[in-house]
Amino acid sequence: MGVAIYLLTFALILLGLYTIVAKKNLVKIIIGVLIIEYAVNMLLVLVGWRRGGSAPIQAGESAQTFAAGAVDPLPQAMVLTSIVIGLGLVALMVVMAIRLYEKYGTFDTDKIRKLRG
Amino acid sequence: MMKKTGMTLIVKNVAKLVTAFIAVFGIYIALTGHLAPGGGFAGGVILAAAAVLMVLAFGSGASRKLVKESQCHTWDAAGALGFLAIALCGYIGGSFFLNFLAPGDAGTLVSGGWIPLSNLAILVKVGAGLAGVFLALSAFRLSRSEE
Amino acid sequence: MGVEVLVLILIVFMFIGSLIATESGDLLSSVIAIGAVGFGLSIIDLLLRAPDLAITQVVVEVIALVLLIRLVLTRREESTDTPRDALRIGVVLLAAGVLLVAIFLAVGGVETGAGMPTFGEPVLAGSRTENGVPPGVAMDYLERSTEETGARNAVMGVLLDYRAYDTLGEATVIFVSILGAYALLRKVGRRKEVSQ
Amino acid sequence: MQASLPLLVAIPLGIAFTIVIVAHVRGLKALAGALATLAVIANLILSLYLLGSDEALSLYIGRWGPSGARTLGIELVCDGLTTLMLIVINMVALVSIVFAGPYMKRFTKTWLFYSLFLLMTGAMCAVVLAGDLFNLFVFLEVAAISSYALVGFGCESEELEAAFKYLILGTVGSGFILLGVTLLYAMTGHLNMARVAEVLPSAGLTSPAVLLAAAALLGGLALKAAMVPFHAWLPDAHPSAPAPISAMLSGVLIKAAGVYVLARLVFNVLGPVPEYATVLMVLGAASMVIGVFLAVGQWDFKRLLAYHSISQMGYVVLALGVAAEILATGGSTAVAGLCLFGGLFHLFNHAAFKSLLFLSSGSIEHQTGTRLLKEMGGLSKRMKVTSFCTRVGALSIAGIPPFNGFVSKLFIIVGLTMAGHPILATLAVLVALMTLLSFIKVQRYALEGEPGEKIEGVREAPVLMCVGLLLLAGVCMTAGLATGTIKKHVFDPARNALMKPTVSSTEGVSE
Numbered sequence: 001m002g003v004a005i006y007l008l009t010f011a012l013i014l015l016g017l018y019t020i021v022a023k024k025n026l027v028k029i030i031i032g033v034l035i036i037e038y039a040v041n042m043l044l045v046l047v048g049w050r051r052g053g054s055a056p057i058q059a060g061e062s063a064q065t066f067a068a069g070a071v072d073p074l075p076q077a078m079v080l081t082s083i084v085i086g087l088g089l090v091a092l093m094v095v096m097a098i099r100l101y102e103k104y105g106t107f108d109t110d111k112i113r114k115l116r117g
Numbered sequence: 118m119m120k121k122t123g124m125t126l127i128v129k130n131v132a133k134l135v136t137a138f139i140a141v142f143g144i145y146i147a148l149t150g151h152l153a154p155g156g157g158f159a160g161g162v163i164l165a166a167a168a169v170l171m172v173l174a175f176g177s178g179a180s181r182k183l184v185k186e187s188q189c190h191t192w193d194a195a196g197a198l199g200f201l202a203i204a205l206c207g208y209i210g211g212s213f214f215l216n217f218l219a220p221g222d223a224g225t226l227v228s229g230g231w232i233p234l235s236n237l238a239i240l241v242k243v244g245a246g247l248a249g250v251f252l253a254l255s256a257f258r259l260s261r262s263e264e
Numbered sequence: 265m266g267v268e269v270l271v272l273i274l275i276v277f278m279f280i281g282s283l284i285a286t287e288s289g290d291l292l293s294s295v296i297a298i299g300a301v302g303f304g305l306s307i308i309d310l311l312l313r314a315p316d317l318a319i320t321q322v323v324v325e326v327i328a329l330v331l332l333i334r335l336v337l338t339r340r341e342e343s344t345d346t347p348r349d350a351l352r353i354g355v356v357l358l359a360a361g362v363l364l365v366a367i368f369l370a371v372g373g374v375e376t377g378a379g380m381p382t383f384g385e386p387v388l389a390g391s392r393t394e395n396g397v398p399p400g401v402a403m404d405y406l407e408r409s410t411e412e413t414g415a416r417n418a419v420m421g422v423l424l425d426y427r428a429y430d431t432l433g434e435a436t437v438i439f440v441s442i443l444g445a446y447a448l449l450r451k452v453g454r455r456k457e458v459s460q
Numbered sequence: 461m462q463a464s465l466p467l468l469v470a471i472p473l474g475i476a477f478t479i480v481i482v483a484h485v486r487g488l489k490a491l492a493g494a495l496a497t498l499a500v501i502a503n504l505i506l507s508l509y510l511l512g513s514d515e516a517l518s519l520y521i522g523r524w525g526p527s528g529a530r531t532l533g534i535e536l537v538c539d540g541l542t543t544l545m546l547i548v549i550n551m552v553a554l555v556s557i558v559f560a561g562p563y564m565k566r567f568t569k570t571w572l573f574y575s576l577f578l579l580m581t582g583a584m585c586a587v588v589l590a591g592d593l594f595n596l597f598v599f600l601e602v603a604a605i606s607s608y609a610l611v612g613f614g615c616e617s618e619e620l621e622a623a624f625k626y627l628i629l630g631t632v633g634s635g636f637i638l639l640g641v642t643l644l645y646a647m648t649g650h651l652n653m654a655r656v657a658e659v660l661p662s663a664g665l666t667s668p669a670v671l672l673a674a675a676a677l678l679g680g681l682a683l684k685a686a687m688v689p690f691h692a693w694l695p696d697a698h699p700s701a702p703a704p705i706s707a708m709l710s711g712v713l714i715k716a717a718g719v720y721v722l723a724r725l726v727f728n729v730l731g732p733v734p735e736y737a738t739v740l741m742v743l744g745a746a747s748m749v750i751g752v753f754l755a756v757g758q759w760d761f762k763r764l765l766a767y768h769s770i771s772q773m774g775y776v777v778l779a780l781g782v783a784a785e786i787l788a789t790g791g792s793t794a795v796a797g798l799c800l801f802g803g804l805f806h807l808f809n810h811a812a813f814k815s816l817l818f819l820s821s822g823s824i825e826h827q828t829g830t831r832l833l834k835e836m837g838g839l840s841k842r843m844k845v846t847s848f849c850t851r852v853g854a855l856s857i858a859g860i861p862p863f864n865g866f867v868s869k870l871f872i873i874v875g876l877t878m879a880g881h882p883i884l885a886t887l888a889v890l891v892a893l894m895t896l897l898s899f900i901k902v903q904r905y906a907l908e909g910e911p912g913e914k915i916e917g918v919r920e921a922p923v924l925m926c927v928g929l930l931l932l933a934g935v936c937m938t939a940g941l942a943t944g945t946i947k948k949h950v951f952d953p954a955r956n957a958l959m960k961p962t963v964s965s966t967e968g969v970s971e
Binding site (some may be wrong): 010014016023025031041042049058064066077079086095099 | 268269272276278279282283285286294295298301302305309312313315316317328331332335336338339353355356357360363364367383384385386388389403406407408409410416417418422423427430433434437438440441442449
């Protein structure tokens with residue numbers, strides 16, 4: 001079960017990569033980036049989970065009981081940061097794509113090719 | 118000049134009410150970040166969502182009269198500067214980012230030293246920043262359509 | 265057991281959603297499909313006991329969707345479906361295959377202790393102690409966060425006290441991207457007149 | 461001295477935030493440039509001050525020092541390599557920002573430029589100071605995102621196109637870096653680099669999962685450093701940016717965010733294992749050779765320089781790879797040290813001469829309005845200072861004896877030969893010759909000959925731009941002559957930082 005979950009997460013990363021490389025539409029490329037982002041964030045949450053764990057918010061129990069049963073807070077803090085980075089990137093990508101559309105009148109990367117590559 | 122912008126009167130009135138609620142909820146989420154799930158960032162994004170609702174309901178022109186983009190810039194930078202200032206205040210206690218305030222009673226609103234303050238700074242920063250981006254984007258028109 | 269099954273189902277859902285987003289001919293459907301994927305992720309967060317993430321993921325997803333829909337609605341004419349480039353795809357599939365094998369080796373090496381920790385038994389839970397890998401820093405955070413930082417929410421304790429410097433970076437990231445968005449939205453980047 | 465480490469990050473960030481506020485106060489907008497320059501000067505002084513410490517400094521943010529075998533907080537580490545990188549970053553940043561004063565006058569809303577510039581500089585300082593994997597990733601992102609925006613700063617269609625390409629590829633790279641960090645955390649339970657390095661052997665240095673993590677990290681960083689199979693974005697992005705940013709990107713960013721992190725991870729965290737050494741050597745050799753072949757055919761001055769960046773960084777990575785191989789197989793540490801010194805010295809030199817060349821090209825573009833070599837010609841008669849500086853840069857990069865490029869290339873080639881790689885050494889010599897050829901072309905078409913019609917009436921660039929150019933030309937000319945002194949004070953500590961097994965000084969701290 002666990003192996004299947006991990007493998008699907010990696011497959012999601014590869015799907016994102018495929019989208020970025022094979023698709024020629026700016027929106028699709030942005031979606032590919034988003035897929036990679038989701039997958040990596042998910043992997044972080046997955047590696048911090050422990051079977052039967054509780055949320056890392058201490059209610060009233062003693063620190064020892066809490067620590068023995070809670071999931072790992074560090075990956076969650078990392079994902080929080082990573083989600084923020086993702087949002088910033090989405091904003092920037094959307095702005096760039098809108099400007100590119102304004103300049104070229106298309107989302108097709110084949111037509112957006114003034115540079116010699 | 119009298120061209121109607123935004124949506125119908127019903128939507129506008131509902132939006133007025135709801136916007137306030139959303140904004141208050143965002144602030145609540147941020148201020149209780151150290152006690153319950155949430156935090157400054159989520160709160161800030163919710164605050165920005167209130168701005169999005171406003172832009173959608175009233176149109177970008179009317180919203181921009183209410184909140185100017187330059188104000189968003191300023192608050193954005195002020196929030197960031199506030200967070201950095203909290204970090205630098207640590208030097209008073211001896212080291213960068215030192216949480217020198219007393220942790221307080223865990224579970225009460227005033228606890229966690231500077232954590233609520235940090236959440237507040239991030240709330241202002243993220244809320245103002247994202248709201249500003251929305252205002253800018255909603256006002257952005259493709260230049261070809263203006264011709 | 266139950267949680268794992270649910271997570272697996274949700275990941276399959278996310279995978280299908282991503283596939284639709286990638287392959288759909290209509291951009292708006294693509295964007296909405298990717299939004300569904302994001303919401304799926306936030307439910308996974310909830311199932312895996314990460315309520316902070318679930319909240320943040322949902323609100324960020326809403327904002328990202330609004331942005332993406334704004335982008336898609338910019339377009340006036342229907343864009344033609346993108347042509348496929350067989351060579352590119354072939355290369356990708358090949359690379360993907362190789363990577364998959366490597367990944368399988370890594371994940372599958374659980375029995376020998378050389379792969380990743382089994383799902384649900386992170387290093388935190390002592391799954392590697394016999395190999396000489398102690399529980400790591402997470403245990404300290406859980407044990408000491410409430411006492412030392414005063415925040416009952418250990419994630420916030422980590423985010424805003426133990427690793428507050430990261431959060432400064434995080435705040436800077438969002439600041440930078442907003443500033444960058446403003447910079448790129450300028451109608452005129454360069455004044456045309458020749459100097460002198 | 462430790463306490464001043466966070467200031468290297470806090471000053472640029474703080475001033476960058478302040479600039480945004482100041483820019484919205486009427487009448488104060490013009491202060492942006494001056495404030496930014498002050499921040500960079502403060503940073504440069506701080507990094508030179510750090511040069512005075514003999515041992516590696518380490519600072520725990522907040523009060524979260526090591527507890528037992530674990531490190532709760534984030535550690536800042538400042539060893540020889542970090543100091544070297546800090547000096548490189550802030551030196552190039554200072555020159556670029558002085559140059560930007562007159563150059564950016566043509567752009568609108570320059571306060572955005574200064575703010576983004578400072579954020580990028582501060583983030584790069586944070587990257588080289590980071591002793592923590594996730595912190596490293598976060599600041600890599602800050603530096604990268606500001607560079608995406610800066611590449612598209614002109615808002616012309618080509619610039620936006622290049623910026624978008626750069627953004628997408630850069631983000632994929634970051635995604636893989638985060639994946640690598642995640643896997644390392646899953647394997648070890650630590651994020652602190654020194655702790656990861658301590659625990660990693662018990663997970664097996666070359667076990668499948670660690671190899672996968674390393675592959676993700678090395679792939680992502682190779683993308684950021686524009687090593688050859690992953691170089692597609694660089695020749696678009698670097699020429700599209702405004703000249704001071706081209707200088708920062710080529711001169712500093714691909715080093716601080718790419719090569720430096722590669723070196724840090726391979727030598728100090730993952731451990732110099734033969735596998736990684738081979739990867740570095742292949743990447744380096746391929747970049748070195750293919751980069752120069754792509755460069756020779758270019759007629760766009762900035763594009764030509766961008767391809768040479770790939771090639772020259774290939775030298776550095778190749779030297780690092782050979783050193784890693786020697787260390788991994790237990791060869792002579794003296795030879796490894798020689799390779800490392802050559803590589804690091806070339807990194808420093810490349811920062812100096814490539815920034816100089818990019819700024820010169822910016823100065824030429826600013827005055828003549830063209831970047832095409834064929835449209836130039838006779839510039840040595842019209843723009844004396846710029847031409848002189850271009851010559852100095854060209855001679856340095858081509859490896860002509862008294863200049864710094866010669867010394868570092870010589871060390872690399874000698875190191876390669878002594879390490880038993882005569883073929884690689886021969887390749888390095890050939891690439892150096894090709895580089896020379898390519899810059900003879902630049903001299904021939906841009907500087908010599910009769911002025912073309914576009915060049916008529918062209919005048920020398922504004923004073924501040926010339927000051928920036930002359931500063932870097934000075935560095936290029938003195939660094940080669942003063943190799944001995946610089947080596948002793950700057951490069952030996954840097955080399956030692958890479959040659960010792962762990963990144964941190966924590967083992968010295970008894971808990």
